[in-house]
Amino acid sequence: MSLYYEAAAILANADNTGGSLKSRIYGKKGLKSSPAHLYALISETTKWSAVLKEVVEKSGILKEERKLTPLLALLLSHDLLLAKGGVAAPKDHVLKQAILRHKARLSAEFTKARLKAGFHTAEAFREHINAGSSISNASGEHDGDQTTEPEHPRWIRINTIKTTLETELRTTFADYQQMDSLASVMRAPSTSRRLRLDAHIPDLIALPPRADLSKHRAYLNGNIIFQDKASCFPAYLLSPSVDDCDVIDACAAPGNKTTHLAAVITASAASQEAQPSSHRRILAFERDKRRAITLAKMITLAGADSLVTVKGGKDFLTVDPSAHDYCSVGALLLDPSCSGSGIVGRDDGPTLHLPSTAAANPCTAPSSRPKKRKRKAPPVPKAADETPAPFSTTDAEVEENPLFGSSENTKARLESLSSFQLKLLKHAMSFPAARKISYSTCSIHAEENEHVVLSALQHSAAVGLGWRILRREEQVDGMRRWPVRGDVQAVEALPGGKWSGELAETVREACIRCEKGTGEGTMGFFVAGFVRDGEGGPPAVREAANGDQGAAGGTSNVEGEDEEEWEGFSDGG
Ligand SMILES: C[S@@+](CC[C@H](N)C(=O)[O-])C[C@H]1O[C@@H](n2cnc3c(N)ncnc32)[C@H](O)[C@@H]1O
Numbered sequence: 001m002s003l004y005y006e007a008a009a010i011l012a013n014a015d016n017t018g019g020s021l022k023s024r025i026y027g028k029k030g031l032k033s034s035p036a037h038l039y040a041l042i043s044e045t046t047k048w049s050a051v052l053k054e055v056v057e058k059s060g061i062l063k064e065e066r067k068l069t070p071l072l073a074l075l076l077s078h079d080l081l082l083a084k085g086g087v088a089a090p091k092d093h094v095l096k097q098a099i100l101r102h103k104a105r106l107s108a109e110f111t112k113a114r115l116k117a118g119f120h121t122a123e124a125f126r127e128h129i130n131a132g133s134s135i136s137n138a139s140g141e142h143d144g145d146q147t148t149e150p151e152h153p154r155w156i157r158i159n160t161i162k163t164t165l166e167t168e169l170r171t172t173f174a175d176y177q178q179m180d181s182l183a184s185v186m187r188a189p190s191t192s193r194r195l196r197l198d199a200h201i202p203d204l205i206a207l208p209p210r211a212d213l214s215k216h217r218a219y220l221n222g223n224i225i226f227q228d229k230a231s232c233f234p235a236y237l238l239s240p241s242v243d244d245c246d247v248i249d250a251c252a253a254p255g256n257k258t259t260h261l262a263a264v265i266t267a268s269a270a271s272q273e274a275q276p277s278s279h280r281r282i283l284a285f286e287r288d289k290r291r292a293i294t295l296a297k298m299i300t301l302a303g304a305d306s307l308v309t310v311k312g313g314k315d316f317l318t319v320d321p322s323a324h325d326y327c328s329v330g331a332l333l334l335d336p337s338c339s340g341s342g343i344v345g346r347d348d349g350p351t352l353h354l355p356s357t358a359a360a361n362p363c364t365a366p367s368s369r370p371k372k373r374k375r376k377a378p379p380v381p382k383a384a385d386e387t388p389a390p391f392s393t394t395d396a397e398v399e400e401n402p403l404f405g406s407s408e409n410t411k412a413r414l415e416s417l418s419s420f421q422l423k424l425l426k427h428a429m430s431f432p433a434a435r436k437i438s439y440s441t442c443s444i445h446a447e448e449n450e451h452v453v454l455s456a457l458q459h460s461a462a463v464g465l466g467w468r469i470l471r472r473e474e475q476v477d478g479m480r481r482w483p484v485r486g487d488v489q490a491v492e493a494l495p496g497g498k499w500s501g502e503l504a505e506t507v508r509e510a511c512i513r514c515e516k517g518t519g520e521g522t523m524g525f526f527v528a529g530f531v532r533d534g535e536g537g538p539p540a541v542r543e544a545a546n547g548d549q550g551a552a553g554g555t556s557n558v559e560g561e562d563e564e565e566w567e568g569f570s571d572g573g
Contacts, residue, residue, distance in 0.1 A: 245329070
């Protein structure tokens with residue numbers, strides 16, 4: 001029986017493997033247990049670990065059972081108390097016997113913990129923990145659906161390709177009350193009928209945290225799309241006009257920003273009485289073939305097929321900007337793979353709470369059992385009271401956390417990501433007719449954000465081509481009004497940088513940041529816009545194009561394919 005030993009070893013992560021829990025389990029060679037079983041056991045145990053820690057400590061079993069490490073005790077007590085099939089081991093197995101000896105005591109402590117948390121039934125307790133809620137408001141202070149801390153709202157983008165805000169307010173949200181403040185929505189129970197029209201992004205609404213519309217017809221038919229507010233910034237900031245002709249989404253899957261772009265373009269064409277689909281295209285690149293399939297499905301669901309051409313399995317960096325097909329590309333949206341450090345629920349996902357070996361049942365005598373162990377127990381990770389568990393199990397699609405590991409790993413990873421991101425940005429700048437670019441990440445790290453922007457701005461090719469930052473006062477209304485701007489220290493701290501004074505302030509003001517965990521209800525995010533002034537532009541270039549026009553500056557970085565891997569889609573939903 002290796003399940004519990006294998007699960008403990010994975011949790012301990014002694015070899016410091018990077019990546020999400022899922023990728024670490026499924027990528028591990030030579031496992032005896034089923035990866036699915038391991039994953040379920042570890043994630044469920046982690047979810048319950050705050051409760052189980054207390055149960056294990058109060059029962060005093062760690063003092064009595066020398067075969068049990070804190071990790072094994074957590075995993076086994078989880079299965080004993082909560083798994084349908086109980087402990088998954090033959091009845092004479094040493095671990096099963098060790099935990100079963102204390103079944104009555106553990107069950108009693110578990111019931112005490114439930115009652116202390118204010119739940120009169122096991123089902124209610126289970127629901128509470130499954131909803132990702134903590135037990136910090138225990139001790140009888142449990143307040144039902146009402147939460148005390150602001151949570152992340154459920155952001156809904158109205159898909160204006162298929163419907164309108166007014167129509168949805170009249171139908172899908174007919175029985176909802178429009179609130180004056182986001183706070184009153186963020187603090188409301190998930191089932192409450194409250195909404196808030198967003199103050200910055202058109203056609204975006206906030207619903208209470210965890211509001212579940214996933215089975216609603218409006219969601220299933222693509223009239224509404226779940227998309228974090230911050231994730232709506234890039235397409236809105238870019239706001240390509242009819243004059244911008246074709247638009248590239250360089251890193252498109254799963255397609256939140258592509259479909260938003262399509263909606264923005266459709267709206268701008270309607271306001272200018274132009275026909276979007278007859279002249280304009282969105283070219284959506286996605287180098288991962290599997291993810292390109294998801295992208296295509298999302299585009300169809302959003303009703304954007306006539307506008308979007310999916311370039312599935314195609315690496316944007318290998319595209320020749322001077323090729324005839326791209327001569328009318330006037331705007332590019334770049335939302336490359338990043339560390340994902342801004343994603344809500346990534347670093348603050350389920351935390352593993354380890355029972356302390358020092359905690360003993362005051363009624364239990366210290367163990368006199370022999371110390372000899374047949375099997376070397378896996379090393380014990382730091383208790384999560386000090387350090388969060390190195391993974392998040394919040395989103396099936398967002399499954400890499402490349403920054404897990406030592407600080408050297410983090411530094412190296414950030415360097416590799418930012419050099420990939422810069423390469424992508426410089427490549428985008430080399431499209432001959434391009435006049436607008438938006439660059440975004442769901443990272444909170446300056447290395448992936450302000451530093452990439454500044455490095456691009458001071459790159460000779462960008463300077464030669466006339467690229468500059470899109471200043472705050474030039475931005476679309478909602479972005480201009482958004483209060484959180486670039487980080488001053490990040491701007492001034494660019495290694496080897498010359499950014500200070502007025503110039504630095506202009507760039508800092510131009511950069512847009514979102515912070516997670518604030519009353520704004522966004523994830524951590526960064527976006528900046530670039531523009532190029534001057535003559536030319538897509539229609540003129542298109543007319544003049546003869547298929548062999550060279551890319552000015554020739555910065556198409558196709559050499560040395562980037563080693564960067566898929567880090568997960570940026571939106572967390
Ligand atoms: C952060 S996600 C994009 C999320 C997307 N913009 C959205 O809003 O739904 C980055 C995506 O870019 C893809 N990607 C990374 N490098 C690429 C490249 N060089 N060319 C094309 N796609 C790339 C990844 O496979 C991944 O699907």
